[in-house]
Amino acid sequence: MNNINLKIFFMVNVFLLVLVVGGFTSCMPKDEIVEVVNNYQLRKKPGDEYFAIYMSFKQDGKEIAEPEVRSEAIFDGTFEPLNIQEVKNSDMMFILPASGKKYLMDGFSGTLMLEGNPFLRYEKDNAGGLYFVTSAGLYFMANVQGLPSKVDQYYRTGTRKDTFIYRLGNKWGVYQVLVKSGISVFQSPALRYIEILPAVFDKIRLISGDGAHHFVAQRDGKWQIYDGWGRRRYLCVGVFDNTYRLNTYSPNAAGERNVTNGYIKNILSIPIDSQEKYIPYLRTKCTYSGDNNVGIIRLTTHNDKYQSFFTAGDDHSIYSLPWEDEDVNAEYHY
Structure with missing residues (x-):
């Protein structure tokens, strides 16, 4: 076979191979x-x-x-x-x-x-x-970061500084929306949920409105008061001015008396599902949403804050810890 025929032979075979492979591939x-x-x-x-x-x-x-x-x-x-x-x-x-x-x-x-x-x-x-x-739990579609990934049950206040009271297993805890400001003059303040109370409580009541923002919570059968930052607090009344505020009570403190037990007793006596029910002790109407284990008690706000139960309409829950200026990565459990 001469060179020309050999080249033609190879070209034909290559062409046929391409057709076969291409057809196979297609x-x-x-x-x-x-x-x-x-x-x-x-x-x-x-x-x-x-x-x-x-x-x-x-x-x-x-x-x-x-x-x-x-x-x-x-x-x-x-x-x-x-x-x-x-x-x-x-x-x-x-x-x-x-x-x-x-x-x-x-x-x-x-x-x-x-x-x-x-x-x-x-x-x-x-x-x-x-x-x-x-089947694994509930996932809240928050536009703010920081919440646990899933919970078994929860309640929210739905306010700008949203309070998220949640259950994991048979224990309750609280997350709160806080603002981290001062990041940059060119950026808006950042919102983030942080843990206020860990999920170790048997029952929780959030008291909000009319200057109040704190928790009455039960752990190991004992009820205590925690302020809006998760710190243990007592309710005190001024001996001379008869005004109420959350405080770090000291038996030797001048001009104040510890009335925590009486306050907790009155809070727990508010009926579940109350709607605008006037509570003389708190000097205002109350609305209870939730159940026996967890609830949000909203106090109707007085137009004149000096008529409120708490001192000048403020329970001192966030006293000396401004909401807007604290780094949300700081530790708030005291």
């Missing part, structure tokens, strides 16, 4: 892909029954590297945005069905939210906030 099963957002995909590999979350690496619309798997292959291959008005950035949260269960994916990170637990439903809490119900 017949190979391909991944099934559902694009979600930000290069995150639901992708089902050949032979798999379900889809997994992947991150693809693209340039000019073409994949330039092997996609990175982000979850197990458990999903049905459909999705829908959460899109709930009460939840910030919920347009970037996606519900992923999986064999009758529903998971929530963060569209910014491509990871599963709710610690990877499927959710049963979502509901509004007593203050109008949204939470997800899972």
